[in-house]
Amino acid sequence: MVSVEFGHTSNKDKSGFVSNQRLLNGYAEAMGRAAKSSLPVYAVPGTSRFDQGDTGLDGPCRGMLYVYGKGLYVIAGTRAALFDDAGNATEVTGEIAGSGMVIMAANQETDPKVGIVADSVYYVLDTATNAIAAPGITTLPAPNSVTFLDGYLVFSIADGRIFHTALNDAETVNALSFATATSRSDGLRRIVTHRGALIALGEASLEIWENAGTTPFAFAPIRADIDIGCIAEHTVASVADSLLFVDHNGVVRQLTGSEPVRISTHAIERAIAALSWEERRALYAVYTHFNGHDFYAITSAYWTFEFDVATGLWHERASGDLEYWTARGHASFNGKVVIGSSLDASLHVLDDASYTESGQPYLFVAQSAPLHAFPNGLIVDQLDVDIIPGVGITSDDNEAADPKLMLDWSDDGGTTWTGGRVAALGRVGERFTVASFHQLGAAPRGGRTFRLASSSPVMRGILSAKARVRAIAP
Known part of the structure; x- marks a missing residue:
């Protein structure tokens, strides 16, 4: 398993093949080395x-x-x-x-x-x-x-x-x-x-x-x-x-x-x-x-x-x-x-108790640094995202009761995106939820950028992510 560096910051380069990191409606919080994640990312208040x-x-x-x-x-x-x-x-x-x-x-x-x-x-x-x-x-x-x-x-x-x-x-x-x-x-x-x-x-x-x-x-x-x-x-x-x-x-x-x-x-x-x-x-x-x-x-x-x-x-x-x-x-x-x-x-x-803009949902997006094995390509078998689990609330709104995390990815520096995968963030009390995505296909030598997004009106946080990958010989 290799670590995937999700957007602690927005820092796009002139070319998305160099850096395509983005953090939208989210912020990082320094927690120190004793924490499970030293720099988790949360949705903005x-x-x-x-x-x-x-x-x-x-x-x-x-x-x-x-x-x-x-x-x-x-x-x-x-x-x-x-x-x-x-x-x-x-x-x-x-x-x-x-x-x-x-x-x-x-x-x-x-x-x-x-x-x-x-x-x-x-x-x-x-x-x-x-x-x-x-x-x-x-x-x-x-x-x-x-x-x-x-x-x-x-x-x-x-x-x-x-x-x-x-x-x-x-x-x-x-x-x-x-x-x-x-x-x-x-x-x-x-x-x-x-x-x-x-x-x-x-x-x-x-x-x-x-x-x-x-x-x-x-x-x-x-x-x-x-x-x-x-x-x-x-x-x-x-x-x-x-x-x-x-x-x-x-x-x-x-x-x-x-x-x-x-x-x-x-x-x-x-x-x-x-x-x-x-x-x-x-x-x-x-x-x-x-x-x-x-x-x-x-x-x-x-x-x-x-x-x-x-x-x-x-x-x-x-x-x-x-x-x-x-x-x-x-x-x-x-x-x-x-x-x-x-x-x-x-x-x-x-x-701090609101997860909308005065009733209107807002999108939380964390975009990763390129994952690559240059000069080799990659086969991505699995991506596991360590989230804050069980954040659903008791509500008639299904978006709040059963919140979701969406995944897509780009193999061309952020020009086009594909994927549309969805994972659960966990209903209320589901404290062992992990957002896992499987069989994500092959990435070229230039690498792959992952994008996580959620508009669910609940607490949203990303601690870390790891991918199971295999190199493709050039």
């Missing part, structure tokens, strides 16, 4: 519906922000609402024009004001009255992002200038309260707070600014020699005390101290490079956390790749029949992880 009743929201999620002592503010469509931790909504009056994603930050007033930048227009949400308005500050040029630090709402301007408000006053900006990021003439894409400093991201540069206590502008640069920028402002996310974003070359970076380290793989970078310039600019990120895993997902119209900080591995996400995950907008709120939707105004929470 499901979701359940968060919002209750009529919310007044009228379109896809554009952004959300938890404000301490108030609740969760969500902007979806042109409207906003305040949610308590039970998912009940309170109307926020006023509208935010456009449909693009927004960037939000709250100050430290007794009733905080939330600064919102949407399509280069600045709005203020007053949490005392739950009303939104555009103050029309003539001394503030059109901003493209906002953040908060040391009592100030701070704005980036596309031309490279940085402005800030008066101290804890969201509607006053001194015309002289600005400075310019000057390391390169590449403007600014985003300004964000990280570890008590401002990170000013240009298209091809990164500067770090700190509060210098000066007037009329409070901040000064402490480092301006990093020639790495940001291609898409909505890929910037604070994840586990680090800052992640997609840089100007289509590389995913992680900034922990002051050095942005590459964390993407060549497979991710090829996927980004295949996008048009406009599609790269439209990339956005969602940050979620679950049982010690910090997940950072970047989404285009064609895919979602998600990075697991705990393992340093990438996998893919997709909702239903779509090629991408529909999550958009994210917040941690009173022990819950809330995500919005790119399709509608619905809100959802990660739910």
Whole structure:
């Protein structure tokens, strides 16, 4: 018997004959050498519906922000609402024009004001009255992002200038309260707070600014020699005390101290490079956390790749029949992880007890590395998959009561697939189930890639796999 390395990660090479590993809607968990499997693979956590009743929201999620002592503010469509931790909504009056994603930050007033930048227009949400308005500050040029630090709402301007408000006053900006990021003439894409400093991201540069206590502008640069920028402002996310974003070359970076380290793989970078310039600019990120895993997902119209900080591995996400995950907008709120939707105004929470996306099934796929004996071909007599057995539940839904695992395979680097074999994952209590597949035929010298898949709404996990093979003389 030989081991078959099933997808702990998504890492497709330019040629599927080199590597065709894929992990869709699944993640690996490092368990150490004492475990039966040191790196088992599980289906990603499901979701359940968060919002209750009529919310007044009228379109896809554009952004959300938890404000301490108030609740969760969500902007979806042109409207906003305040949610308590039970998912009940309170109307926020006023509208935010456009449909693009927004960037939000709250100050430290007794009733905080939330600064919102949407399509280069600045709005203020007053949490005392739950009303939104555009103050029309003539001394503030059109901003493209906002953040908060040391009592100030701070704005980036596309031309490279940085402005800030008066101290804890969201509607006053001194015309002289600005400075310019000057390391390169590449403007600014985003300004964000990280570890008590401002990170000013240009298209091809990164500067770090700190509060210098000066007037009329409070901040000064402490480092301006990093020639790495940001291609898409909505890929910037604070994840586990680090800052992640997609840089100007289509590389995913992680900034922990002051050095942005590459964390993407060549497979991710090829996927980004295949996008048009406009599609790269439209990339956005969602940050979620679950049982010690910090997940950072970047989404285009064609895919979602998600990075697991705990393992340093990438996998893919997709909702239903779509090629991408529909999550958009994210917040941690009173022990819950809330995500919005790119399709509608619905809100959802990660739910360890759910094995669907709020009632909709999702497909879990693990694709193996090529199994080969080059320069010989192989006859595959048997494939045994060590699964988590007996995961069926008592249900009228046969998919849940008698869950299944599907197998197919490719002998041409993933171009075509055949097989259609099915094995049981085990009904409730069937704890000795093993998914075994027999008489799988001959594989050529280039090797064979196996693909396991299950859409059954139950816990799904793969520990390891072994194949009984015989070499074919060349």
